[in-house]
Amino acid sequence: MLRDITLGQYYPSDSVIHRLDPRVKLMGTLIFLTSLFITKSFYGYIPAILFLFMVIKLSKVPFSFMVRGMKAIAFLLAFSVILNLFLTQGEVIFEFWKLKITKEGIYTAGFMAIRLSFLIIGSSIMTLTTTPNNLTDGLEKGLGFLKIIHVPVHEISMMMSIALRFIPILMEETDKIMKAQMARGADFESGNMFKRVKSLVPLLVPLFVSAFRRANDLAMAMEARCYRGGEGRTKMKPLKYKKRDAIGYLVLVLYLGIIIALRILLK
Amino acid sequence: MSIIQTDNLTFEYIRRDEEGNVEGITTAVDNVSLEINRGEFVAILGHNGSGKSTLAKHLNAILFPTEGTVFVDGKDTKEDANLWNVRETVGMVFQNPDNQIIGQVVEEDVGFGPENQGVPTEEIWQRMEESLKAVGMYEFRKKSPNRLSGGQKQRVSIAGVLAMHPKCIVLDEPTAMLDPIGRKEVIRAVRALNDVEKITAILITHYMDEIVHADKVIVMDKGKIAMAGTPREIFSQVDKLKALSLDVPQVTMCAHELKKAGLPIPDGILTNEELIKALKQCQ
Amino acid sequence: MSIIVNHLTYRYNPGTAMESTALDDINLKIEDGEFIGLIGHTGSGKSTLVQQLNGILKPTSGGVYVDGADISDEGYNLKKLRGEVGLVFQYPEHQLFETDVFSDVCFGPKNLGLSKKETELRAYEALKQVGIEDDYFYQSPFDLSGGQKRRVAIAGVLAMKPKVLILDEPTAGLDPKGRDELLEKLTAIRKDTGCTIILVSHSMEDVARYADRIVVMHKGKIAFDDTPSEVFKHRDELKEMGLGVPNITETMYELKAAGFPVSTDIITVDTAVKEILRAMGK
Numbered sequence: 001m002l003r004d005i006t007l008g009q010y011y012p013s014d015s016v017i018h019r020l021d022p023r024v025k026l027m028g029t030l031i032f033l034t035s036l037f038i039t040k041s042f043y044g045y046i047p048a049i050l051f052l053f054m055v056i057k058l059s060k061v062p063f064s065f066m067v068r069g070m071k072a073i074a075f076l077l078a079f080s081v082i083l084n085l086f087l088t089q090g091e092v093i094f095e096f097w098k099l100k101i102t103k104e105g106i107y108t109a110g111f112m113a114i115r116l117s118f119l120i121i122g123s124s125i126m127t128l129t130t131t132p133n134n135l136t137d138g139l140e141k142g143l144g145f146l147k148i149i150h151v152p153v154h155e156i157s158m159m160m161s162i163a164l165r166f167i168p169i170l171m172e173e174t175d176k177i178m179k180a181q182m183a184r185g186a187d188f189e190s191g192n193m194f195k196r197v198k199s200l201v202p203l204l205v206p207l208f209v210s211a212f213r214r215a216n217d218l219a220m221a222m223e224a225r226c227y228r229g230g231e232g233r234t235k236m237k238p239l240k241y242k243k244r245d246a247i248g249y250l251v252l253v254l255y256l257g258i259i260i261a262l263r264i265l266l267k
Numbered sequence: 268m269s270i271i272q273t274d275n276l277t278f279e280y281i282r283r284d285e286e287g288n289v290e291g292i293t294t295a296v297d298n299v300s301l302e303i304n305r306g307e308f309v310a311i312l313g314h315n316g317s318g319k320s321t322l323a324k325h326l327n328a329i330l331f332p333t334e335g336t337v338f339v340d341g342k343d344t345k346e347d348a349n350l351w352n353v354r355e356t357v358g359m360v361f362q363n364p365d366n367q368i369i370g371q372v373v374e375e376d377v378g379f380g381p382e383n384q385g386v387p388t389e390e391i392w393q394r395m396e397e398s399l400k401a402v403g404m405y406e407f408r409k410k411s412p413n414r415l416s417g418g419q420k421q422r423v424s425i426a427g428v429l430a431m432h433p434k435c436i437v438l439d440e441p442t443a444m445l446d447p448i449g450r451k452e453v454i455r456a457v458r459a460l461n462d463v464e465k466i467t468a469i470l471i472t473h474y475m476d477e478i479v480h481a482d483k484v485i486v487m488d489k490g491k492i493a494m495a496g497t498p499r500e501i502f503s504q505v506d507k508l509k510a511l512s513l514d515v516p517q518v519t520m521c522a523h524e525l526k527k528a529g530l531p532i533p534d535g536i537l538t539n540e541e542l543i544k545a546l547k548q549c550q
Numbered sequence: 551m552s553i554i555v556n557h558l559t560y561r562y563n564p565g566t567a568m569e570s571t572a573l574d575d576i577n578l579k580i581e582d583g584e585f586i587g588l589i590g591h592t593g594s595g596k597s598t599l600v601q602q603l604n605g606i607l608k609p610t611s612g613g614v615y616v617d618g619a620d621i622s623d624e625g626y627n628l629k630k631l632r633g634e635v636g637l638v639f640q641y642p643e644h645q646l647f648e649t650d651v652f653s654d655v656c657f658g659p660k661n662l663g664l665s666k667k668e669t670e671l672r673a674y675e676a677l678k679q680v681g682i683e684d685d686y687f688y689q690s691p692f693d694l695s696g697g698q699k700r701r702v703a704i705a706g707v708l709a710m711k712p713k714v715l716i717l718d719e720p721t722a723g724l725d726p727k728g729r730d731e732l733l734e735k736l737t738a739i740r741k742d743t744g745c746t747i748i749l750v751s752h753s754m755e756d757v758a759r760y761a762d763r764i765v766v767m768h769k770g771k772i773a774f775d776d777t778p779s780e781v782f783k784h785r786d787e788l789k790e791m792g793l794g795v796p797n798i799t800e801t802m803y804e805l806k807a808a809g810f811p812v813s814t815d816i817i818t819v820d821t822a823v824k825e826i827l828r829a830m831g832k
Contacts (some may be wrong), residue, residue, distance in 0.1 A: 178646040181387035183637040185661030205647035224359040226383040236378030314725035512727035517798040524823040539804045
């Protein structure tokens with residue numbers, strides 16, 4: 001169900017990864033995602049697998065929790081695998097009716113599946129181990145240079161942080177409204193495309209109304225607590241690089257080096 | 268010395284139809300003058316639409332009077348220069364526990380207010396610790412607010428206000444969406460702040476059992492103050508409360524009926540102990 | 551219409567690390583025309599239980615039998631069931647979505663496949679039952695007061711003419727006046743239509759006053775199932791569950807402990823007054 005989406009959720013724990021500076025984690029995510037696209041062979045994924053498992057192990061986030069996030073994209077994954085499996089041209093090893101499975105197809109399908117899974121897991125580690133506040137602090141500071149050209153960095157990061165906090169609440173609300181409308185005989189599952197889209201109205205209208213009400217309440221609560229933008233604000237958790245962050249950067253550079261080296265060597 | 272004073276406070280809002288034409292004017296708060304002293308525990312009662320929440324929102328400058336004045340710690344809330352000072356002096360806790368927590372982790376939420384005030388980092392941590400301990404939520408500081416019960420969320424919200432070191436805290440129906448256990452937790456926390464920290468507490472509610480311990484009770488009806496006095500004075504007027512369609516605690520109701528039946532029981536019995544004492548004297 | 555809950559167990563997220571048992575071997579028989587108070591603190595499983603009764607949640611094991619048929623059977627007409635077992639969720643006003651009050655109330659009967667005329671007739675009747683005046687029919691539901699919205703939402707379920715009406719904390723967030731009015735309306739509706747009412751509540755005083763049977767849930771199990779005066783005899787157990795007894799019953803217990811010869815078998819203020827007067831020899 002909707003609650004299975006782990007992307008954008010925080011998993012509270014007290015691990016090295018949790019304590020890393022968010023800027024290191026942002027950079028790490030960026031490097032990891034880049035590395036997936038640099039790599040062109042299965043062997044090239046070995047360091048990526050090792051790196052990913054090391055980070056997951058260190059983060060103390062249960063592996064099952066990560067996999068649960070995969071469920072949400074299972075459809076996308078299956079879609080890409082099937083597409084690659086049947087549509088790649090090459091040496092045919094299995095034939096059935098009009099469908100042909102080729103050696104290259106299996107290879108590409110497997111390759112894409114790994115890439116896509118790693119992409120999702122890699123980016124969810126970031127959000128699972130970083131509180132949204134911390135994450136937005138990282139973005140705010142990491143992108144602080146944009147302020148010079150009048151990009152409202154603080155406001156954008158505040159909006160992101162609030163959006164992330166309300167995702168689980170709105171998910172739960174969706175579930176509740178859906179059930180309430182089902183109790184009034186609403187049907188969300190049958191009928192053609194047009195009918196289905198129409199059946200969403202009784203779900204979406206209350207959801208929007210509720211989101212606006214919550215936004216209104218929250219704005220009032222923030223004002224009551226003296227929020228007046230980024231000006232003159234202090235930080236409870238100011239970002240300061242520590243020794244572990246330097247090590248983090250070092251590990252990242254090393255990882256990137258290995259990936260690039262493998263890419264060149266395994267040509 | 269009063270911390271809050273309203274002089275002939277009136278608040279009107281204009282009702283408009285769909286095209287934006289003026290349909291009429293609603294007077295939500297009608298010429299209310301009241302004074303709340305430092306360290307008092309004041310309860311404001313009234314049914315929905317009686318103007319109690321509108322009144323509360325004037326106390327920390329979320330709304331501004333159409334007519335009349337509100338003074339917070341001697342400062343006129345209408346003056347722009349006083350705005351942030353007023354909001355620092357009077358903290359506010361709202362009804363819906365989900366819609367007022369900003370942080371994704373309890374401790375970060377409590378730090379939000381002090382951050383806005385520009386409190387130095389080290390002191391924010393100190394304040395976070397003190398405030399969460401004051402409401403008994405310190406052990407939950409690393410938790411996500413989504414995993415807390417309603418009562419726990421409201422205690423976090425109270426801590427969030429407390430960390431701003433206000434002189435007064437206004438709670439706008441903080442228990443309306445909670446179950447009985449949550450309600451007790453929240454009221455206990457509010458009473459502790461008032462007793463121990465000597466923070467002025469203004470509690471808006473329609474649960475009668477929550478106001479028994481207040482120093483002063485104000486009953487609102489149709490935007491006006493309908494009754495004011497100590498809980499005993501208020502609960503002595505059972506018929507009037509009924510006419511205002513407010514609840515009366517069952518023990519008070521029972522004592523009232525016994526008196527009507529001829530037993531010499533004093534007015535305004537608030538607790539079981541008082542009833543027992545009164546009945547003993549009848550024997 | 552008979553509803554039998556037979557050895558029903560329900561687990562959230564079965565087979566995962568997050569597995570938790572919400573309902574544990576529940577047996578329950580609901581008779582026609584009863585007014586049942588369902589109590590238990592947050593997380594006791596009472597909301598989960600009522601969602602089983604109209605098939606919104608499916609049991610992990612055991613079953614719910616309506617007129618002898620298992621509602622989890624393949625091909626069972628769930629839509630018809632949801633018309634017969636009307637469930638009003640907590641804060642039902644959050645489900646309102648139409649541009650006017652009347653159309654919103656029509657949503658339920660329309661989904662049941664009724665004719666336009668019948669749908670409108672039922673909507674009209676339901677709005678009258680909850681005391682919404684004609685003037686409001688073509689207003690936006692979002693412009694109403696909190697109490698009115700709540701009643702319109704309840705009318706939305708009533709318009710399906712349920713034989714069993716379940717309400718999950720219908721008075722939450724209402725003021726005393728709104729609460730009393732709503733509970734009186736429900737009593738009147740039951741009298742007029744003869745429907746069964748299941749009231750999920752946190753208020754011991756309310757269930758003591760209105761229900762003629764109380765079911766107490768605790769940790770996913772049924773702890774007590776009896777008449778109000780029988781259930782409230784278990785004062786100590788109820789307190790341990792974080793529930794307690796009505797305030798007036800508590801008063802009587804304390805009076806007795808203080809030496810007054812009063813009965814503690816009292817759950818309303820009126821009977822308490824009579825009992826104290828009797829004990830005082832008046």
